Amino acid sequence: MTTATVPRPAGTPRRSRLATVLGRQPLGIAFAAPYAIFLAAVFAYPLGLAVWISFHDYFFTAPGASVDRPFVGFDNYATVLSDPDVRRSFYNVGVFLVINVPLTVVLSLLLANALNAPIRGRTFFRSSFYVPYITASVACVAVWLFLFSQDGMVNQVLGPLAPDPSWLVNSTLAMPFIAVFVTWKQLGLYILLYLAALQSVPKELYESSSVDGASRWQQLRNVTIPGVRPATTLVVILATITGANMFTEPYLLTNGGGPDGASASPVLVMYQKGIEQGNPDVASAIGVLLVGVVLAISLTNRWLLERD
Numbered sequence: 001m002t003t004a005t006v007p008r009p010a011g012t013p014r015r016s017r018l019a020t021v022l023g024r025q026p027l028g029i030a031f032a033a034p035y036a037i038f039l040a041a042v043f044a045y046p047l048g049l050a051v052w053i054s055f056h057d058y059f060f061t062a063p064g065a066s067v068d069r070p071f072v073g074f075d076n077y078a079t080v081l082s083d084p085d086v087r088r089s090f091y092n093v094g095v096f097l098v099i100n101v102p103l104t105v106v107l108s109l110l111l112a113n114a115l116n117a118p119i120r121g122r123t124f125f126r127s128s129f130y131v132p133y134i135t136a137s138v139a140c141v142a143v144w145l146f147l148f149s150q151d152g153m154v155n156q157v158l159g160p161l162a163p164d165p166s167w168l169v170n171s172t173l174a175m176p177f178i179a180v181f182v183t184w185k186q187l188g189l190y191i192l193l194y195l196a197a198l199q200s201v202p203k204e205l206y207e208s209s210s211v212d213g214a215s216r217w218q219q220l221r222n223v224t225i226p227g228v229r230p231a232t233t234l235v236v237i238l239a240t241i242t243g244a245n246m247f248t249e250p251y252l253l254t255n256g257g258g259p260d261g262a263s264a265s266p267v268l269v270m271y272q273k274g275i276e277q278g279n280p281d282v283a284s285a286i287g288v289l290l291v292g293v294v295l296a297i298s299l300t301n302r303w304l305l306e307r308d
Contacts, residue, residue, distance in 0.1 A: 047291065054284040076285040086286060088261050089269045091294070092175050096265075097243050097297075099179035104239045105232060108187055112194030113224055126195070128189035141184055141252045146176070168254055171262040178249050178263055186242065189236045197222070197231035232303045237298045244294045247271065266290045 021243040039263055054076050056069045080086050115126050147154050148167045151205060157184070167177050205223045225232075247267040250257045256272075257264030266286055274283025 050284040058281040089264045089266045108190035112191045133188035137248045172264040197228040201227035285302045
């Protein structure tokens with residue numbers, strides 16, 4: 001029994017195998033290839049190496065030395081999950097995200113909506129909010145240390161109302177303080193994303209809702225928020241990833257995650273375990289767990305925000 005061959009329509013060019021592999025736009029593949037190689041070299045390879053290290057008894061050696069690194073299965077993960085410092089760091093970053101992500105979304109959306117209106121000095125205000133984002137973290141931390149240290153300007157203004165212990169050495173306030181700092185520093189980026197999204201919301205919707213007697217709040221709730229939903233998804237995912245991977249803020253603001261680990265982040269604990277204590281296998285296990293947790297949170301947020 002033979003299979004009939006469907007004739008090719010007249011005038012249809014015959015596709016080569018190379019065109020089938022590269023697609024209809026091989027030039028696009030060529031332009032995207034350098035960035036794909038960059039992602040593979042900077043992200044994919046280190047992640048794969050971290051996964052491999054986390055399943056082996058790995059330790060640092062002299063360059064060129066050949067040593068045995070036996071497979072240990074899930075021993076490193078068992079060590080990580082039983083470590084109170086690691087569990088505390090994941091709890092800390094959970095507190096951070098609960099404060100930082102909603103605060104970032106609300107403030108950036110409200111400020112972007114205000115800065116999208118034809119107000120006087122709009123360019124100046126847009127630039128002012130963006131300046132902290134492009135400023136070096138060390139410089140911003142120095143300013144906040146000057147303001148919120150034990151004898152800083154804020155405590156001098158508050159007087160007897162100042163918290164005791166102070167902001168940076170208070171086990172209850174340290175992580176919320178870092179969350180507020182990161183929100184302030186990163187706000188300019190998310191305002192920019194919302195400003196770009198607001199340009200795609202049809203102005204006719206605002207005009208028709210205004211004719212129907214809708215207030216500013218009703219326009220924000222029924223027109224603006226649904227119109228920028230894709231941007232909200234992006235802001236939530238970026239804020240989650242950025243917050244879960246923070247290192248500089250607790251390292252500098254609270255002198256390495258103090259007091260007593262109350263502001264330590266998983267990435268900071270990875271640094272302490274892997275570099276300071278010489279246990280890169282345990283640090284890799286922390287990193288792999290962190291990637292899994294952040295991926296699960298990001299996918300959940302995307303599903304919640306994009307569902308009808």
